[in-house]
Amino acid sequence: MRTRSPFPLSWFLAGLFLACIADNTLSVTTTPDQPIDIKLRLGEQVLLRPEEVLVEFTRTEEDSRCPEDVVCVWAGRAIIKLRLNPDHPSPSEFTLTIPGTIKSPYDGTPFDTLGYRWTLRQLNPYPRSSTPPGPIPYEALLRIQKLE
Numbered sequence: 001m002r003t004r005s006p007f008p009l010s011w012f013l014a015g016l017f018l019a020c021i022a023d024n025t026l027s028v029t030t031t032p033d034q035p036i037d038i039k040l041r042l043g044e045q046v047l048l049r050p051e052e053v054l055v056e057f058t059r060t061e062e063d064s065r066c067p068e069d070v071v072c073v074w075a076g077r078a079i080i081k082l083r084l085n086p087d088h089p090s091p092s093e094f095t096l097t098i099p100g101t102i103k104s105p106y107d108g109t110p111f112d113t114l115g116y117r118w119t120l121r122q123l124n125p126y127p128r129s130s131t132p133p134g135p136i137p138y139e140a141l142l143r144i145q146k147l148e
Contacts (some may be wrong), residue, residue: 014095025044025046025047025054026038026044035144036140037138037144038051041057041139042060042137043141045086051115055084056082057080057140058086059081060079061079062078063118065126066101068101068126072100077100078097078120079097080096080138082095082096083142092114096118096120097120098122112147116145116146116147117143118142118143118144125139
């Protein structure tokens, strides 16, 4: 009696899994009348349709927000950097800022470029005094609105 090896199926499933996690680009359609909120993790990209504008959350420039379990004299702030059309020979970069100790989601400090209004509404995780040092897996909540 001949049995089939489970290895071809295992290789296929492993390849399928890697293909799914390798593509970290979201795709959304924007309209002028309806702003959208999207969550982007550090390193992720979103493709804005129909204009085909690709935006990437490249890094957190600063996170000096007062930890939520500490009393501070300064609220601090967080600044993230976004890159538009990162594969273009001359991509655009800009930063968005959110103050510390504010209620989220935050609706202030928008930035307008390339026909869109960008607002950093939230940046997680919010600092705690017990957070160990090291790389932090940031996730940004962005509001994107197509301008008319």
